[in-house]
Structures are given as C-alpha cells and as structure tokens.
Amino acid sequence: MEFDPTRPKWTQIADVIRQRIASGEYPVNHLLSETRIEQEFGVARVTVRKVTRALREEGLIVTTHGMGSFVTAQPPKP
Numbered sequence: 001m002e003f004d005p006t007r008p009k010w011t012q013i014a015d016v017i018r019q020r021i022a023s024g025e026y027p028v029n030h031l032l033s034e035t036r037i038e039q040e041f042g043v044a045r046v047t048v049r050k051v052t053r054a055l056r057e058e059g060l061i062v063t064t065h066g067m068g069s070f071v072t073a074q075p076p077k078p
Helices: 009-023 034-041 045-057
Strands: 061-064 068-071
Touching (some): 009 034
Antiparallel strands (some): 061 068
C-alpha cells in the first residue's frame, strides 16, 4: 500500500480495515492480528494499536485480553 503523506498512516490503515469489514472480507468474529497488520502495511506496533483503538471506539471490533481483537456484528444500514 502506498500511503498518502498528508494523512497519518493509522487513519489510512483503519480506512482499509473498515472497508474490509463493510464488504464482508472480514466477517463477524474475524481475528484482527496485530502482527499480520504490522507485516501487511509495514508499520510499527504502536501504529497498529492506534488503528485497533479507533476501530474499537467505533464499535467495529472488540478486544479481549489474552485473545485478540475480533470483528463485531454490525447493525444493518438504514
């Protein structure tokens, strides 16, 4: 992925993951691996944690200590 230098990397990665959740590529209960995100996008763990925090605050994922972050069921679009 080529990053837009005018926007923080974590927001761009969050956009990609939001899109994958919305399209069903990442279905309900899909594990979002921090290690895989790090490797796929070539970013540091701190950047990945910003991504997961934002998605958690939006209610798109839930994080369980010791287990990881999982996609949550999404309400239907109006």
